[in-house]
Every structure is written in C-alpha cells, then in structure tokens.
Amino acid sequence: MIQARSLHTTLIIAVLALTGTMAAAPAPTPESVIDARHAGFKKMGGAMKAMKEQLQTDAPSKPILAASAQIIAATAPGQAKLFPAGTGPASGIKTDALANIWTDRANFDAQMAKLAVESGKLVTVVASGDMTAINAQYKATGATCGGCHRVFRADT
Amino acid sequence: MPKVNAQAWDLPIRLFHWLLVALMGFSWWSGEQHLMDWHRRSGYAILGLLLFRLYWGFVGSPTARFSQFVRGPRATLAYVRSLNTPAYRAPPGHNPLGGWSVLAILAALLMMVTAGLFAVDVDGLESGPLSDYLSFDQGRSAAHLHGYVFKLLLALTVLHVAAILFYLVRMRQNLITPMITGRGQTIVAEAAETTTAYPMRLIGGIVIVTICTYAIARGFRL
Numbered sequence: 001m002i003q004a005r006s007l008h009t010t011l012i013i014a015v016l017a018l019t020g021t022m023a024a025a026p027a028p029t030p031e032s033v034i035d036a037r038h039a040g041f042k043k044m045g046g047a048m049k050a051m052k053e054q055l056q057t058d059a060p061s062k063p064i065l066a067a068s069a070q071i072i073a074a075t076a077p078g079q080a081k082l083f084p085a086g087t088g089p090a091s092g093i094k095t096d097a098l099a100n101i102w103t104d105r106a107n108f109d110a111q112m113a114k115l116a117v118e119s120g121k122l123v124t125v126v127a128s129g130d131m132t133a134i135n136a137q138y139k140a141t142g143a144t145c146g147g148c149h150r151v152f153r154a155d156t
Numbered sequence: 157m158p159k160v161n162a163q164a165w166d167l168p169i170r171l172f173h174w175l176l177v178a179l180m181g182f183s184w185w186s187g188e189q190h191l192m193d194w195h196r197r198s199g200y201a202i203l204g205l206l207l208f209r210l211y212w213g214f215v216g217s218p219t220a221r222f223s224q225f226v227r228g229p230r231a232t233l234a235y236v237r238s239l240n241t242p243a244y245r246a247p248p249g250h251n252p253l254g255g256w257s258v259l260a261i262l263a264a265l266l267m268m269v270t271a272g273l274f275a276v277d278v279d280g281l282e283s284g285p286l287s288d289y290l291s292f293d294q295g296r297s298a299a300h301l302h303g304y305v306f307k308l309l310l311a312l313t314v315l316h317v318a319a320i321l322f323y324l325v326r327m328r329q330n331l332i333t334p335m336i337t338g339r340g341q342t343i344v345a346e347a348a349e350t351t352t353a354y355p356m357r358l359i360g361g362i363v364i365v366t367i368c369t370y371a372i373a374r375g376f377r378l
Binding site for chain 1: 279283287292295
C-alpha cells in the first residue's frame with residue numbers, strides 16, 4: 001500500500017522531470033497537476049489525523065503510527081514539484097494556493113524541503129518507539145504544515 | 157397583563173446573552189489567531205450555554221419559555237402589521253417576530269458548534285473532539301460547514317443589532333437596558349409561580365448541562 005503510493009508519487013515526479021527536458025512529451029495539464037497535489041496533501045492530512053487519534057489514546061498503535069509517518073515522508077518530497085507555473089490562483093482552477101508561492105519561490109521551496117526533513121525524522125522517531133520524542137516530532141511536523149499554510153495558502 | 161418595571165429578563169437569561177456575546181467574539185478572535193486550544197474551550201462554553209438555554213426554555217421564568225414566545229405565522233404577521241399602527245403596544249418578553257429571531261440564532265449556533273465538534277483542520281493536526289468518528293475528508297467538510305455557518309451567524313447578528321436600532325429609533329423602545337438590568341415589561345401572572353421552584357431548577361440545569369458538555373468535549377471517552 002505504502003510502496004504503491006510512493007511509487008505513484010515517483011511516477012508523477014518522473015513524468016514531470018521528463019516533460020521538463022523532453023519538449024516532445026505531452027505536458028501535464030494544470031488540472032491534473034493541481035489534482036495530484038490536492039491528493040498528496042489530503043493523503044498527508046489523513047495520515048496526520050490518523051496519528052493524532054493514536055497519540056491521544058493511552059496505548060497508541062505502533063503499526064498505525066509507523067504506516068502514517070511513512071505516508072507523510074513518502075509524499076512530502078514530491079509535493080514541491082507539483083507547483084509549476086500556471087497552476088496558481090490566476091489559472092482559474094479551484095486552488096487555495098496563493099500567488100506568492102511563485103513570487104517568493106525560494107521561501108516556499110525551503111518550507112517544502114523542511115517538511116521532507118521533518119517527516120523523515122518522524123519516521124525515524126516512530127521507529128525508536130520513544131513516545132515523548134514521537135509526540136514532539138509529530139508537533140514539529142504539524143508546525144511545518146501550519147507554518148507554510150499560513151503564508152502560502154488561502155485561509156478558507 | 158403586562159406590567160412595567162417588573163423583572164423582564166431573569167438573571168440566567170441575561171448572563172446567557174452577554175456571555176454568548178463575549179464568547180462569540182472570543183471564538184472568532186481565537187480562531188483567527190489559530191489559538192485552537194482556546195478556540196475549543198470557547199466552543200465548549202458556548203455549547204454549555206446553548207444546552208442551558210434550551211433547558212431554560214422549558215423551565216425558566218415566563219419570558220424565557222418557548223411556550224410563551226414561539227408563535228405561529230398568523231400571530232407573527234399580525235404583530236408585524238401592528239407595528240405601523242398608532243395603537244401599537246410593545247408586548248412583554250420576546251415579540252412574535254423576535255421569537256423567530258431567537259430560534260434562528262439558536263439553530264445557527266447549534267449548527268456552528270456541532271460542525272466545530274466534528275471539524276478537522278487542513279493539516280489534520282487540530283480537530284474537534286468528535287472528529288475521530290469521521291474520516292479526514294468528512295472532517296474537512298464539517299470545517300467548511302463551520303465556515304459557512306459563521307457567515308450566516310454574522311448576517312443574523314447584523315439583523316439582530318439592526319432590529320434593536322429600529323426599535324430604539326423608530327419605535328422609541330429601548331431593548332438594551334432591560335437586557336442589562338432585567339427591568340422591563342413582563343408577564344406577571346406566572347412569575348410568582350416560577351420563582352419559588354427557580355433556584356433548584358437553576359442548579360439542576362447547571363449540573364446536567366455541565367455533565368453533558370464535559371462528555372461531548374471529551375468525545376464521549378470518559
């Protein structure tokens with residue numbers, strides 16, 4: 001399941017990388033890119049919710065924590081690449097992405113890279129089984145989501 | 157048999173009203189500031205107030221009771237027509253139109269609180285206590301509903317204040333002071349009957365409402 005998802009993400013990245021270099025290949029439509037990034041964010045949001053549900057119980061399920069952390073870590077690195085020019089609010093397609101993603105790109109990419117790092121750490125910490133550390137890293141990962149959303153996402 | 161300068165609004169009703177005003181403002185502010193622990197606490201307090209108001213609508217003093225102020229469409233229409241006549245006399249308690257306004261505001265607030273209880277934020281990080289019973293997508297829908305009902309509540313609040321100004325300026329009737337002091341026209345006939353049993357009903361209501369609110373705030377994980 002997780003491997004299939006990360007494979008899917010890898011494929012999207014591969015397709016994007018290829019279309020960037022090969023002019024002959026058909027470019028993905030803005031709609032399909034926006035759909036892909038929505039799906040990715042929803043997958044990560046769902047995993048964060050699943051983790052939270054476990055963390056607030058007295059005996060959190062280790063397999064659910066591990067699988068959820070893995071989903072976030074596998075999805076996060078590909079998301080930054082799903083914001084090509086022409087997929088912002090000016091595209092007319094329904095998106096909460098704000099225009100400053102494209103005008104403040106270095107900052108946006110840095111935030112996305114931070115998510116990849118924090119979610120990677122989350123996987124490691126979950127594997128360690130130290131509940132205090134897991135809780136702390138869960139909050140740190142969530143803070144990365146929220147921090148970026150406040151700057152680059154329409155507050156709806 | 158209305159009488160001027162009696163107890164129009166009992167103390168629980170006045171406390172309910174002004175605490176609600178303060179908490180609605182605080183909920184908005186804490187939500188805007190992403191202070192979600194405070195936003196949740198504020199929501200629980202509003203939930204408690206709403207549950208109490210529903211309870212008080214059955215056992216409170218006469219002007220608090222649904223049976224006194226919820227009127228049919230004919231009575232409401234007749235009241236609206238009477239506003240423009242020289243014979244107009246302000247009825248005690250909620251007038252028939254105001255009664256519908258009370259119901260609309262209570263219904264919108266209940267919807268608001270319920271949606272909030274099930275809501276999940278975009279990060280899956282912050283959520284209402286009942287969101288565990290829903291999927292991420294369903295929780296997001298609850299959050300969106302929470303946002304739509306906020307706009308509805310804003311509209312109802314504007315209407316509420318506009319109506320008070322209308323009575324103040326056009327009808328020369330001050331509705332604000334009675335809601336602070338409690339003094340105004342009331343229904344005297346039943347007042348004596350209710351005040352005797354009133355402290356026990358009040359304490360009983362507060363106990364019941366506190367237990368219910370606590371259980372919901374804990375997501376029924378007791």
